[in-house]
Amino acid sequence: MKKKHKNFYFILALIFLASFSCILFFGKENDFNQLSYNIEDVVIEDNEVWQIIFNEKGDTKSIQLTDDGFEKNVLEISPDHQKVSYSKHLYSRPIYQDKESYYDNYTALMVYDLESNEEKEIFRGDFFTTDHQWLDDENIRVYRLGGTGVRGYTDINIDISKPLVAAERRSPEFWKTEIWDTKLGTWISN
Numbered sequence: 001m002k003k004k005h006k007n008f009y010f011i012l013a014l015i016f017l018a019s020f021s022c023i024l025f026f027g028k029e030n031d032f033n034q035l036s037y038n039i040e041d042v043v044i045e046d047n048e049v050w051q052i053i054f055n056e057k058g059d060t061k062s063i064q065l066t067d068d069g070f071e072k073n074v075l076e077i078s079p080d081h082q083k084v085s086y087s088k089h090l091y092s093r094p095i096y097q098d099k100e101s102y103y104d105n106y107t108a109l110m111v112y113d114l115e116s117n118e119e120k121e122i123f124r125g126d127f128f129t130t131d132h133q134w135l136d137d138e139n140i141r142v143y144r145l146g147g148t149g150v151r152g153y154t155d156i157n158i159d160i161s162k163p164l165v166a167a168e169r170r171s172p173e174f175w176k177t178e179i180w181d182t183k184l185g186t187w188i189s190n
Contacts, residue, residue: 042084042114044072049086049112065112066119072110080137083158084112087125087132109142111158122158126166149180151187 041052042065049065049072066072071089078084088108109123109132123129128145135141135155144152144166152175156164178187 042075042077044075044086047071049075049084051114065114065117074131076132076134078134078137082114082137084114085132085134085140086110086112087129088121108163109140109156111140120158121163122156122160124163124165129166144175146175146177149182150177151180152177 043050043052047069048067051063051065053061053063055061065084068088072086073089074085074087076085086109088110089106090108091106106127107125107129108121109125109129110119111122112119122140123132123142125142125144130143130145130151132140132142138159139155139157141153141155144154146152154164154175176189178189180186181188
């Protein structure tokens, strides 16, 4: 008789556990789209920019932001976390046929607004353009190689109407210079 009671309680516990699991799994309170989200990261994967979002339960959802097939790198998030900047490698697809066009249109600095879902080119870099960094929520510093231990930079407001083109701005007055100090291990502005 005692064995029958144990089996009964065991089966009852399994039914309760299964019912509770179904409520948690299929219930509205655990529906991924019903929970609030926090943007945790933006990444480049398979040459496209993705936004990774976590909900309050720790589940993730990925949203593809770009879909153009160009290689990308140097992904930076603005200080206010509302925009993302990255270098789009125009050389990664054969869109320029002659050598001069190829080297003068080597990379494009893009800014993607996470609120409006709009992508904007703010700078067209040549073969010597290296990387960039956010200075504040509206300005980005772009770097260009200038020789061994020397680099140039220029600051760009992201609200410009058309992209600045490095090939049109090769004169020294457009680029401020920095020199690498080997003793300090840092860049020093001239």
